[in-house]
Each structure stands twice: as structure tokens, then as C-alpha cells.
Amino acid sequence: MTDEVRPRARHRDGGPRLEADRLRALIRANAAVVEHLDLRSLLHGIIESAVTLVRARYGAIGVIGEDGGIEQFLHVGMPPEDVERIGHLPEGRGLLGALIDDPRPIRLTHITDDERSAGFPAGHPPMDSFLGVPIRVRDDVFGNLYLTDHLDGAFAPEDEELAASLAATAGIAIANARLYEESRYRELWSAATARTTHELLSRSGDESLELIADRVRGLADASLVAVLLPTPDDPTTLTVRHACGDATSGVVGLTVVVEGSLAGTAFRTAAPSLTTAIDESGYDTLLPAGEFGPAMALPLRGRDGVRGAIVVVRTAGARRFTEFDLDVAASFAGQAALALERADAAADRARVELLEDRDRIARDLHDHVIQQLFASGLSLQSIRSTLGPGPSADRVEEQIHALDATIRQIRTTIFELRQDPSAGGGLRAQIMRVAREQGSVLGLEPVVTFRGPVETMVGPDLAGDVLAVVREGLANVGRHTRSRQARLEVMADGAWVTVRVDDDGVTEDATTGAVPEPVPGHGHGLRNLRHRAQAYGGGCELQPLAPHGTRLEWRARTTKEAP
Structure with missing residues (x-):
């Protein structure tokens, strides 16, 4: 290239001295270009070096996108007020597009003389001479270097050669910068992967999805990231379980059809996919139209299959x-x-x-504690039989009843221990769950006992009523002042099921035995409990306890009466 420049340079004013100056300028320009590793800084450096090298007033690089248009346009020389007045960057038409369509150098003395010129937008500064050369990275055209308005009037063939030589060096520098950027980018993702993998082991459920979405958004420079999982009971759709970023309001909980959507395609094929416009991907129903553009969908693919998909979106443009x-x-x-x-x-x-x-503890309670209590109860009964009527006999009798109550309570605890806390469980487990929920509201823990085959005698329909009675009965405890204890007993005996709720609080209603008015916010109220019982041929009573307290007793047949 320098051999070609030398003879041509002698024909310009200045002779060999000008030739040497230009060669030195080219060397300096090449050195300035290759010192950059950041791609954006490199592109600006290429433009500035080219403008200085060929004495142009304006310079620019148009990076060509996958669709053949200008994806990125960087420029120097134009004042900020002119840029603001123009309002938009070139789109690749006219002379700029001609160089994209046919990547060979274009040199013009007057831009307006060329039929390919599309003119300038309003507010654009006047430009006359033009020089454009392609920038190749290996065998692909990366973009084009555009130079306008030579300070001496027109660009000479030597200027074209110098610009082409600089573009060749720029192509090598761009390839190196890309490799460096990709290496650094991959390093960031690898470090984030290791960190996230470690942190996920200590998280569960939505916390895990939140961590994944936040990490992806930061690394991918995305505007929005959504994590979608299969919709329960509907294999044809995915549901957004977590979203972070811009315009996430109302996105969580919405569904996307698997067939034909960007997320659905990644989920169904277990392969990632790209789109340049999210509105064309089947995901547009979840996002404001026109606000989002490029997107990619990533399958959450493990050893056991694909468990969901991540959609990563950037803003339009x-x-x-x-x-x-x-x-x-x-x-x-x-x-x-x-x-x-x-x-x-x-x-x-x-x-x-x-x-x-829990099962081991339950066995120990059953095999040791209950048996010891039972033996103690038998001993007390034996002692009771030797005593005549009187205070001593009464106290022994009270202790026998207390031991019986303790044994029933331990049996209830054994049953609860043997239930999987994550499973729905049967009626007993559901009653225990309701008791815990109501206890947290009341500020006290109800003592729960069961008698008889509650699980087998109470059918699904009646079970729903029993749970409602338990919930309302415990809620009723909250109406009484100074309640420090609540007892819940559920009994199944023959054809009847009984729910009994005792408390030690004070209420005026308890002194009359009347069923009080329902309290707002406590289900259907106590009056409806009577209607529930009557539907099964039973009844509901509210009675005072001595010295203070209230007993709610609800009874129903295990089979519903015919209307």
C-alpha cells in the first residue's frame, strides 16, 4: 500500500516531503487505532484518525446490522446543536446505502452531482466532497467509513488510498476488540453463573426466580426480564411468575400461549431464540405496544427437562x-x-x-410417653378405688381426667408430626392448619384434640362445613375479652360429628345463651353455623362456662338429610 502511495504523492504539490508527511500520518493513525480495545472507543478513534489523515471536516462510521441497514452510526465534526436539529441518524439510504449495497470505495467531488445522492434532511449542514470506503473484518463487511468536505476542496486518489489503508488496519483492530469484548463479556457471565449457582442452593421458590431475573437483566443490559413457568393444569400456556425492569406492572400472572410465542418456542424446543422486534414474537400481549424491541428467549433446561423460559427484552431502538x-x-x-x-x-x-x-419423635411419644402416662392413670384409678368419698378422692379423679386429656393431646401431636407439612393432608391436618392460622390472629395457641374416626366418617362435603365451623368458632373467641386459652375438640361418634370450642373469656352473650350477631370479617357469622348444622339434621348451641368462658358446640349427622 505504501508503494502505491509513494509515486502518486509526487504528483501533488509538495513532492516527496508531502509523501513522507502522509506516510508518517498514516503510521500515527494506525498506531492510534490499534491502541483501543473498547469497541466504541475504537470506532471513535478510527473516525478521528481518518478525519485528520485526509483533512476532512466531517467523518462517520455506519455499522451494518443483520438486516443490511445501519445499526449504529457514530460521527465526529458536527456541532451538537446541528445533531439535535436534525433529530435522527441516517438510515442507510442514498450514497450511504450505495456503499452498503456495493462495498467498493466511492469518491465524489460534489455529492449533489451523483444520481445516488438522496439529499440532506432539514437542518443538516452543507457538505460537498465525499469519500466512502468499506471496513472489512476478515471476509465480512463490518461497516463503512464516511468522510466529507475536504479542507482543500476535493478528495484526491491518494486520500482514497490512505483511507482504504486505514480501514484495513481498522478491520484488524475491530476483530481484536471484538475478541477482547467477547472474552470480557463471557468472563462476566461465567462469574455470575458461579455466584448465582451457589446462591440458588440457599433459596427457594420465588426468591430463586427473582435472583435469576435480576442477574440476567444486569448482565444483558435489558429493559425487562420475565421468568415464565408452565401454567398448572394447562400445558398449552406459560405463566409469568416473576418480572423485573421497566413496565412490569400487571405482567406477573399473565399467560402466554406456548405454540407460536417466543417464550413458548424456547420452552417447547429447549433451544434459545432471538427476535429483532418483540411485537412480532407472540409476546406483545404482555407489553405496551411499541415500547420494546430486540428480545431473546432462554429455556430453563436441566437434566430433568425444561422447567420454564426466560424472556429478555430491550427497549425499541x-x-x-x-x-x-x-x-x-x-x-x-x-x-x-x-x-x-x-x-x-x-x-x-x-x-x-x-x-x-418427626416420625421417630412420634414413635417415642407413642411407645414410651403415652404408655407411661397410661400406666400412671391405671395406678391412680387403683388408688381411687381404695378411697372413700371425699376431697382426696375428688382430687385423684381430677388428675385421672387430666391424664386422659394429656394422652388425647399427645395423640393429636403424634398425628400432626406424621403429616407432611408440605402436603394438603386430610381433614385432621386441615383442621390443625386452620387452628394455627386462627391462633396467630388471636395471639394464643388453641389446644386441639380429636376423638373417634374423624377422617373416615366425615365426607368431603361435610368436611368443608366442619372447617368453616372451626374457623368461625375460633374467630368467635376473639370477640371475648381476656381470653387466655381456647380448646378445640372434634369428635366422631356413630352417625354424628361434633365440633366443640371452649374459651375462658368474658362476654355478655354467654350469660344468656343467645347466639350473638356475626362479627364483620368473620366468615358467615355464628348464625350461619346453625343453618349449616340444620342442613345435616344437627344443631348449634352457645353456652356459658363456669366461672367464666363460652362453649360453642356444633353437631351434624355424617350424612346430609334429604330436602
Whole structure:
């Protein structure tokens, strides 16, 4: 290239001295270009070096996108007020587009003389001479270098050669900068993957999804990230379980059809995918139209299959996602899915260990504690039989009843210990759950006991009524002042089921035996409990207890009476 420049330069004013100056300028320009590793800084450096090298007033680089248009346009020389007045960057038409369509140098003395010129937008400063050369990275055209308004009037052939030589150096520098940027980017994703994998092991449920979404959004420079999981009982749709970023209001909980949507395609095929416009991907029903543009979908694929998908979106007009972006993000999503599986497995192991421990405690209570209490009860009964009527005999009798109540309470505890806390359970488990919920509201823990085959005698329809009675009965305790204790007893005997709720509070209603008016916010109220009982041929009574307290007793047949 320098051999070609030398003979041509002698024909310009200044002779060999000018030739040497230009060669030195080219060397300086090449050196300035290759010192940059950040791609954006490199592109600005190329433009500034080119403008200085060929003595142009304005310079620009148009980066060509996958669709063949100008994806990125960087420029120097134009005052900020002119840029603001123009309002938009070139789109790749006219002479700029001609160089894209046919990547060979274009040199013009007057821009307006060329039929390919599309003119300038309103507010654009006047430009006359033009020089454009392609920038190739390996065998692909990365973009074009545009130079306008030579300070001496027109660009000479030597200027074209110098610009082409600089563009060749720029192509090598861009390739190196890309490799550096990709290496640094991959490093960031790898570090985030390791950190996220470790943190997911100590999180569960929505916390895990939140962590994954937040990490992806930060690394991918995204405007919005949504995590979608299969919709329960509907395999044809995915539901947004977590979203972070812009315009997330109302997104969580919405559904996307698997067939034909960006997220659904990633979920169904277990392969990541890209789109340049989210509105065309089947996801547009979840986002404000026109606000979002480039997007990618990542499958949460583990050893056990695909458990969901992550949709990553940028705002309209933002830089598009590349295949490299897709590759590193998909790798992160895959590792996150594996970490979620390991976290699930760890949680399952912990649950099994807990159940085994609870089962051991339940066996010990049954085999040792209850038997010892039962033996103590028999001893007390034996002592009671030797005593005549009187205070001593009465006290022994009270202790026998207290032991019986304790045994019933321990049996209830054994039953609760043998239930899987994560499972729905039968009626007993559901009653215990309601009792705990109401206890947290009341500020006291109800003592719950069961008698008889409650599980087998109470059918599904009646079970719903029993739970409503338990909830309302315990809520009624809250109406009484100074309640310090509440007892719940559920009994199944023959054809009847009985729910009894005792408390030690004070209420005026308890002195009359009347069923008080329902309290707002406490289900259907106590009056409706009587209607529930009557539907099964039973009844509901509210009675005072001595010295103070209230007993709610609800009875119903285990089979509903015919209307």
C-alpha cells in the first residue's frame, strides 16, 4: 500500500516531503487505532484518525446490522446543536446505502452531482466532497467509513488510498476488540453463573426466580426480564411468575400461549431464540405496544427437562442481541436450571430427614410417653378405688381426667408430626392448619384434640362445613375479652360429628345463651353455623362456662338429610 502511495504523492504539490508527511500520518493513525480495545472507543478513534489523515471536516462510521441497514452510526465534526436539529441518524439510504449495497470505495467531488445522492434532511449542514470506503473484518463487511468536505476542496486518489489503508488496519483492530469484548463479556457471565449457582442452593421458590431475573437483566443490559413457568393444569400456556425492569406492572400472572410465542418456542424446543422486534414474537400481549424491541428467549433446561423460559427484552431502538449474547445467556440459564434442580433435591432431602425425625419423635411419644402416662392413670384409678368419698378422692379423679386429656393431646401431636407439612393432608391436618392460622390472629395457641374416626366418617362435603365451623368458632373467641386459652375438640361418634370450642373469656352473650350477631370479617357469622348444622339434621348451641368462658358446640349427622 505504501508503494502505491509513494509515486502518486509526487504528483501533488509538495513532492516527496508531502509523501513522507502522509506516510508518517498514516503510521500515527494506525498506531492510534490499534491502541483501543473498547469497541466504541475504537470506532471513535478510527473516525478521528481518518478525519485528520485526509483533512476532512466531517467523518462517520455506519455499522451494518443483520438486516443490511445501519445499526449504529457514530460521527465526529458536527456541532451538537446541528445533531439535535436534525433529530435522527441516517438510515442507510442514498450514497450511504450505495456503499452498503456495493462495498467498493466511492469518491465524489460534489455529492449533489451523483444520481445516488438522496439529499440532506432539514437542518443538516452543507457538505460537498465525499469519500466512502468499506471496513472489512476478515471476509465480512463490518461497516463503512464516511468522510466529507475536504479542507482543500476535493478528495484526491491518494486520500482514497490512505483511507482504504486505514480501514484495513481498522478491520484488524475491530476483530481484536471484538475478541477482547467477547472474552470480557463471557468472563462476566461465567462469574455470575458461579455466584448465582451457589446462591440458588440457599433459596427457594420465588426468591430463586427473582435472583435469576435480576442477574440476567444486569448482565444483558435489558429493559425487562420475565421468568415464565408452565401454567398448572394447562400445558398449552406459560405463566409469568416473576418480572423485573421497566413496565412490569400487571405482567406477573399473565399467560402466554406456548405454540407460536417466543417464550413458548424456547420452552417447547429447549433451544434459545432471538427476535429483532418483540411485537412480532407472540409476546406483545404482555407489553405496551411499541415500547420494546430486540428480545431473546432462554429455556430453563436441566437434566430433568425444561422447567420454564426466560424472556429478555430491550427497549425499541436499542442494540440488537447477537448470537454471542444468546450463547452466553443460554449457558447461564442452563446452569441456573441445574442449580434449581439441585436446590429442589436438597429441599427434598431435608424434607425427608425432617419427616424421618418427626416420625421417630412420634414413635417415642407413642411407645414410651403415652404408655407411661397410661400406666400412671391405671395406678391412680387403683388408688381411687381404695378411697372413700371425699376431697382426696375428688382430687385423684381430677388428675385421672387430666391424664386422659394429656394422652388425647399427645395423640393429636403424634398425628400432626406424621403429616407432611408440605402436603394438603386430610381433614385432621386441615383442621390443625386452620387452628394455627386462627391462633396467630388471636395471639394464643388453641389446644386441639380429636376423638373417634374423624377422617373416615366425615365426607368431603361435610368436611368443608366442619372447617368453616372451626374457623368461625375460633374467630368467635376473639370477640371475648381476656381470653387466655381456647380448646378445640372434634369428635366422631356413630352417625354424628361434633365440633366443640371452649374459651375462658368474658362476654355478655354467654350469660344468656343467645347466639350473638356475626362479627364483620368473620366468615358467615355464628348464625350461619346453625343453618349449616340444620342442613345435616344437627344443631348449634352457645353456652356459658363456669366461672367464666363460652362453649360453642356444633353437631351434624355424617350424612346430609334429604330436602
